[in-house]
Amino acid sequence: MTILSVLMQVATDLAPLAKMAAAFGAGIAAIAAAFGIGNIGRAALESIARQPEASGDIRSNMIVSAALIEGVAFFAIVVCLLILFI
Amino acid sequence: MRTKLLIVTLFFGFFMTFPLMAAPASGGNETHEQEFNAGHLIIDHIVDSHEWHIATIGHTHITIPLPVILIDQGKFHVFSSSKFHHGHSSYKGFKIETERNANKGKIVKVIPGTMQTDTAAEKPIDLSITKTVAGIFVSFLVVILIFSSVARSYTRNKGHAPRGLQSVLEPLILFIRDEVAKPSIGKHYERFMPFLLTLFFFIFFTNLIGLIPLFPGGANVTGNIGVTLVLAAFTFMMTAFSGNKSYWQHIFNTPGVPWWLKFPIPLFPIIEITGVVVKPFVLMIRLFANITAGHIIVLGFVSLIFVFGKISPGLGYGVSVVSVFFAVFISVLELLVAFIQAYVFTLLSALYFGMATEEHAHAAEHH
Numbered sequence: 181m182t183i184l185s186v187l188m189q190v191a192t193d194l195a196p197l198a199k200m201a202a203a204f205g206a207g208i209a210a211i212a213a214a215f216g217i218g219n220i221g222r223a224a225l226e227s228i229a230r231q232p233e234a235s236g237d238i239r240s241n242m243i244v245s246a247a248l249i250e251g252v253a254f255f256a257i258v259v260c261l262l263i264l265f266i
Numbered sequence: 267m268r269t270k271l272l273i274v275t276l277f278f279g280f281f282m283t284f285p286l287m288a289a290p291a292s293g294g295n296e297t298h299e300q301e302f303n304a305g306h307l308i309i310d311h312i313v314d315s316h317e318w319h320i321a322t323i324g325h326t327h328i329t330i331p332l333p334v335i336l337i338d339q340g341k342f343h344v345f346s347s348s349k350f351h352h353g354h355s356s357y358k359g360f361k362i363e364t365e366r367n368a369n370k371g372k373i374v375k376v377i378p379g380t381m382q383t384d385t386a387a388e389k390p391i392d393l394s395i396t397k398t399v400a401g402i403f404v405s406f407l408v409v410i411l412i413f414s415s416v417a418r419s420y421t422r423n424k425g426h427a428p429r430g431l432q433s434v435l436e437p438l439i440l441f442i443r444d445e446v447a448k449p450s451i452g453k454h455y456e457r458f459m460p461f462l463l464t465l466f467f468f469i470f471f472t473n474l475i476g477l478i479p480l481f482p483g484g485a486n487v488t489g490n491i492g493v494t495l496v497l498a499a500f501t502f503m504m505t506a507f508s509g510n511k512s513y514w515q516h517i518f519n520t521p522g523v524p525w526w527l528k529f530p531i532p533l534f535p536i537i538e539i540t541g542v543v544v545k546p547f548v549l550m551i552r553l554f555a556n557i558t559a560g561h562i563i564v565l566g567f568v569s570l571i572f573v574f575g576k577i578s579p580g581l582g583y584g585v586s587v588v589s590v591f592f593a594v595f596i597s598v599l600e601l602l603v604a605f606i607q608a609y610v611f612t613l614l615s616a617l618y619f620g621m622a623t624e625e626h627a628h629a630a631e632h633h
Contacts, residue, residue, distance in 0.1 A: 240445070243606060243609075244610060244613060247552070247606055247607070247609075247610040248610070250552070250556070251548055251551065251552035251555075254551060254552060254555030254556060254559065255548075255551060255555075257555060257559060258551060258554075258555050265305075265309060266368070
């Protein structure tokens, strides 16, 4: 009975739940971006260790890939910001 | 030298035509806003506004009021936003919305005789010079000043090594030409060089100017999705208008894809067409989100000081050391991000131009 009344209360005002979900979403986006860019960094460092002369080329490609992946992570951040502030 | 002087004079003259406005922040509905609200502070610094807020000394706001240009039912209204008295009065039937709803900060119509928003009426078409537009003017002036000076040095120093401002910009310009344009576009890179250079330097300088907290820097220009939308639209239109036959063929009738993905339900063409639209859209979101997120983080660290200061002044001072250190660190990171975002936007635009003008590798064997 109490669970039902709590659920009824929640169902009338979902704004706090939405904010919590937005915060979770932003956290997951941060985790995913860190995971992806960490992979890029690892591969770049390993390649530089194998062939130090190519480090300039590798560095530019690493930065470009990192920016592209960050773009996707920022999509998620923008959606969470929209939930929080609009 | 004389043109430079003229441009600088015009720039400062432009801003001096808006007499500085100092207004007391007191007033019935302002006293409860003395309470510090970090979320509101951050949002108010990110969004556009009709006046350029410079400082708040004690209870007075020092702002530069910017011109308001409205089209309402076919009639032009041009006046200074100082007539709105920071949102306390209405003028000619308009007012700046102060309630925190979807229209906050924008110009709405009032019910005549009162200060209430006329919710039934449409908002007027707003062509005002807002803070973002003024920020674009500032950035545009910086770019023109720097590049006209450099261009003149090149004609004067013909045959000599570059000196001064030339030697700062030459590596960047050659970098865009040799690392971005030539590898991505190939033979016809010269056609696109003016656009790519303008794009890169405009975004780079605008990002940097947005990081300076003092006037005339500090307007959140590239963090405004309207601005990045226009930049991405330029890229989109240039790819569309310079696409050659093999480019459009790759979109509508991709060679090498089985016929049953194209014929009854054109699945592949739909995917390719969404790709054409999504790629500039992602360019827009990437630049907007990166720059806005950077500004929000710095503002968040500074607000942290005041949030802790409310609990106890000693705690506020303690946190301020850490906060200022982190804010400086993030600002340095933002310098790097400013360059990287300008570079990535330019690189991807160059890649899209390259794909649009690519001579098909095996165009000889025509089907």
